[in-house]
Amino acid sequence: MRKTLLLLPLLFSPLSQAMQALDDESLSGVSGRDGISMETTGSGWSASSISYSDDGQSIALKEVSDRPQIAGSKSTTSLDVSNGQLRIEHAAAPQVLNINNVEMAGSSKSFGAFKAFYTLGASLKLKGGGASGVTGFAVDDSRLSLRDVTFYYRDNGLDLIVNGLSFDLYLNNAYVDIVNGGSGQRVQLNLGSTRLVGQLGGLSLDLAHSDPAGVSVTPSTPDTRDPNYLRSLGQIKLDLNLGGSLSIGGGGTSGSGLRILPNVTIANSLFEYKDEGVLRAENFAGVLSSTSGLTLDLEQDGAGSYAKVAFADLRLNATLGGLVIGNTANQKLGSLAIDLNFQDDGARQNWLKLRPGGDPSSGLKGISADLSWNMVNSSVSLTDNGNSMWFSGLRTNGSGLITVDLTKNCAAAGAGCHPSIWGGSDAGNYAGHFDGLRLGLNNVKGSYSFDGLRVGTANAPLQGGTELLVLMEIFPAFDFNLNGQLTIQPGGNAGSGARYNADFFITDSRAAITVDETGKGLWLAGMNYDMHFRNGSLDVTSGSGVGSDKGGVELRKGTYWSKLDVSDVRWGDRATGTSLGRVVLRRYESGSTLTLSSGGAGALCVGAAGTTGAACAANGGRWEDRGNEGVSVKLKNVFVRDSSGNPATSVSTNEKRNQVIWETNRQKDANGKDINGSGSQLVIDNFSTADGDVSNPSKNDYGLQVDLNLDVAPTKVKVKSGANAGQNVTPDPLGFAVNGQIRFKEINVDRLQNVHPTGGATTAMYGIKAQNADIRANLTATPIN
Template sequence: MRRTLLLLPLLFSPLLQAMQALDDESLSGVSGRDGISMETTGSGWSANSVSYSEDGQSLSLKGVSNRPQSGNATSTTKIDALANQLQIEHSASPQVLSVDNVEMAGSSKSFGAFKAFYTLGASLKLKGGGASGVSGFTVDASRLSLSDVTFYYRDNGLDLIVGGLSFDAYLNNVYADIVSGGSGQEVKLELGSSRFVGQLGSLRLDLAHSDPAGVAVTPNTPDTRDPNSNRSFGQLKLDLNLGGSLSLGGGGASGEGLRLRPNISIANSLFEYRDDGVLRAENFAGVLSSSAGLTLDLEQDAGGSYAKLAFADLRLNATLGGLIIGNPANQKLGSLAIDLNFQDQGARQNWLKLRPGGDPSSGLKGVSADLSWNMLNSSVSLTDNGNSLWFSGLRTHGTGLVSLDLTKNCAAAGPGCHPSVWGGADQGSYTGHFDGLRLGLNNVKGSYSFDGLRVGTPTAPLQGGTELLVLLGVFPAYDFTLNGQLTLQPGGSLGDGLRYNADFYVSEARAALTVDETGKGLWLAGTSYEMHFRGGSLDISSAGTDGKGGIELRKGTSWSKLDVADVRWGDRASGTSLGRIVLKSYEQGSTLALSSGGAGALCVGGSGSTGAACTASGGRWEDRGNEGVSVKLKSVLVRDSSGNPANSVATTDKRNQLIWETNRAKDGNGKDINGSGSQLVIDNFYTADGDVANPSKNDYGLQVDLSLDVASTKVKLKSGPNAGSNVSPDPLGFAVNGQVRFKEINVDRLQNVHPAGGATTAMYGIKAQNADIRANLTATPIN
């Protein structure tokens, strides 16, 4: 077996540009008695092709070059031996690295092209002896820097632009050795107590459809081909304190290849995403580890060549401590932690097969990936004022195909744009892909489930409570097949952030509304769910309507159809059917906002803004601390103005409608025939502001405010000799304080449908006004 491997560690170094012997004239410029000072100049270098080959497959970089951004490249390197260390100081003028195409042999498609403007610097202190002190080498009190980076990724003539990018690595007590690993000899890098500081100033898109001049050649200069190219997805900052090790060895999952074995720890670090507001974790910590390692292989199947990234095991543990969402002056959320454990389990495996070319309707460039995942024994936890809650026993597995492309709206782009294969309810006006970065989803078959909640300690008794999150679309268990697309554009409703258009179709789905440890509960079986979003946005704001700001999701214009073949009570497959449910929704201007800080001090079961006033009203005063999560939902339900057909049920897609169907006829296989039974239809319901002077005003909508905390509460014993007395001490629970409000909800008509007699309107013009419903629920263990 023959293996060809071309490493490029000096790809960014101008030392490769003009190496030549020193003559007498050059030597005369050397001063001092110790060390070497070397200055090089040159016009750069280029290569027609740079390839990595293994097991008969190859990945090639075509048209590779590294040149100065202007004039000739210059670099200065100083080498000294001081205090038993080899000290290297390196600085260079700004460079530009360019790759015209990234290809896999045998494929007519490609991963695209890229160009990077950058400046490289280094200050290294090296000495012999690795972790053992005998072989290898040590790096201490050193720094590597990559600054002034602007990166362009080009896909089908469109650009993803990363600007204001910089990295600084501070290396302390770093050891490099060649050691024996599980698959042979490995290069092991012990990270010691290193620090990594990085920032991303902007992430932009330039979606001009044609550009014969090629990628812009001046870094950090806005590209004016697209008037929206200055808008950004936002800014990112990282300050990571790293430890642990990283090992690199030969041999992939099979045959030749590469194996990377991470055991990296992060402690006392900072993570910050900034839009108008911030998403900041002031104490970021975690672990990334794999015993078997991550393998990279080049392979081929009936679908063509691909690069396979696989991992038989991988643990990702991360804690976002001191988490603030929205206004920097907000109360903190507390800390959010994830513990994800990926593990191969028979046919359920973890891998990505990366292929050149994205969605078939998006041209010959882009990226697509067959994927398979299996995660078990995982959890998500929230700590609020020292009290912790775990979503315990998280499991998920699945397979599918995803694609990533830069796409252009065909209606705007004109000839040459690739049309979309996606249909949907608005197929007539959807003439192609939307402008933006498009994530395509093709037959993604998956499943996830939670065992339940644990409060106090990770080994506390399992309890219910996940049902309280169904309103947010989080089910205790969910099986699904997902198709569709999500297209992102930089810039939110104002300033940075993102905008989106999306179409999703979920089929063969089964969701639990509530389920116990035996799998018995209330199930939505045989479900299909179609969702469409137009003109949506996602921002992090520093000032919302309550001054707290937070993550603000605007749904734009959205419509959906949920069709549940059987609402089952008991077993998910054979439980008693309560009939069929169909729910259509049509909304404009609906929002979802998340911010840090929960309910704080509140009166439960009474009214009053102080403890004394609350007690006097018959309530109980509870202080849930200054941490937690606040959720605000506003649903603006729009009236379908197409009319109400007589003696039949309206079939318009963009309409708010609820259908309950029972007593359906059976087909030859004993399966219920939808539309053959008796139906109760709540048709064309919508919100309004109840403004007599302006009856069509519809801004207030249906508003739901939720405050989520982990807090103690009063619980009475139900049975036993002390029945009726309080449990002592007060048990911890998952506390949800909620308020539901609306000014007016209208229903055009209530219909009864008989399978033989047709539809009859039972009631016209139903109206409900000025509701304010408050509730406080705390889920605690039964035992």
């Protein structure tokens, strides 16, 4: 009888699926002293609904089941007591978990469906007494493993597929306790010295399912597939050493719910993303912590039910040390660190409201997220050969709606195709959504800014230099109102990576070209900015390793066109500063790229030419060695000529055209506001690049190339005034050093137009051409003391 009672608790263990009855003869062989071994078989379990309720709201998992992948397969579990520890060994048969729908009460929409193939294993050593040694329990020399995972998220019959996922969690000196705190009792896991080793083999999409129920989908016998479903976003490997604690308790922001208090540390860890090249941090460390915790509540408003994740404070600190980008033989970047601090401040709060259903034009499934964020007193820093630089005083806040859907292009027709709310001049080729994972941006209003650069120490004097990043359209300050969409497909320009199509619409916004700590500077006010990307890609390439081709993170813009319309270029205050007039910039590009790689300028000659220190000095220059770390940026813009023609007495309004307009002396409306298009204009019209090949005049591969080497390095600075005027500052001050080169073979401008408010447009110059430019510059921004 005692033997029978001993086995009863195991009937309800999540490790067991089903147990076969044992006869008396079999039971007589069971010995508690020698432990217990079980072998289980069964058909698994299923439930029509599993729901969770919180303050009158509920979320439900519909038609849930967990079954063996192969009927009749066996799982084994053994329990033993040795040296005061309960030892559990578990090896499960491969399983398949299916959730047919995730719904919220009162909504006709859903979050979609989930399916996972996996194998679970465990080797646990437990003993009584938690961190206090009295209550709770301790976990030592233990392992949890999840292997051979293939995960499907299904949205309107289309699948996002996670392939080759696995991890092993090694637990040492870990404790589980029930503790008391300001928010009541909670379960706390002290991680001790925990190690997580994991990998993600690939992330892909299947946009051609013919099996909406999903019953025939298995890794070995797939149903109808998208031809590109094996293309991947790339591989990720992790080897993390974890410490700190993680607590879970009841009670959300108000009423029922959950509260999670993280205080997790990461030290001496490895992160690697692999495409054709690598993005690897050989010494990854950080902290994720919150004093008040993250809360989860189910709530309802006028738009329906939602799950709300909120955090009044959250700190994310991470350092990517020994960072290599591109080729494994590349010099290192040094280390890149972020310190992000989210903090509620009145109406500026941090929360995420997850709702069932994505974009209204994308069917009834998907995910919507109302979000609000407020980040304060944060920074991003770069350490290069032991010298550090901080983008200091980073702050941002805002709110908006983001939607996530799997979509198909209506031009290709078929199930899952939905009409689009976005149009444009290429509507004939874009009758609906693009194929892929679609991120929708709806009325995302916010701002960001940072105080400036600090070089040497985190509290060094603020200095300029951020203006040098405007070439990459990173503004020192930006107030924005953003709408649009980004649709991603796995597989880059070559191999793994990502392809994308995007439309972004920035309206009634402000951006700074240069700004000081009082907010005064050169501002682009009344900005409207439309950007369109077609068939772009994002890859990590290895490069050829020859010369400056070091590979790296490569962004290909594909076919790109945009219109930047700035109502007022203001000098001084962003709202009331003196207006320099209106500026319009249209761009039309094809084949443009941006590549970011590790390794900066290295040794170079400043102020002259020379490949050695002696040659540099002989030519009147100064030899500087900026070390073997840093960042290199390569920009290539290929501007395409618009062949639609040049109207004789007017300015072309063709959307796909390269054009600069400067307008002044505009008329004003009844409210005193300038009327765009009513003033005098100077127009640089239809400019383009070319290779200058006489035998092939239309060849346009070289474009306009900008190479930037970014380092943190000491430089020579002279005293401007006083008794020591003209002498070098000692020691050499650190600065943000930028070595740049601009090159092009040929730039053509169809015409230069003058536009009079009443007389119309006339061509002042026609057929402008510039050839074979190679401009080099070296700038180092240091504090003004």
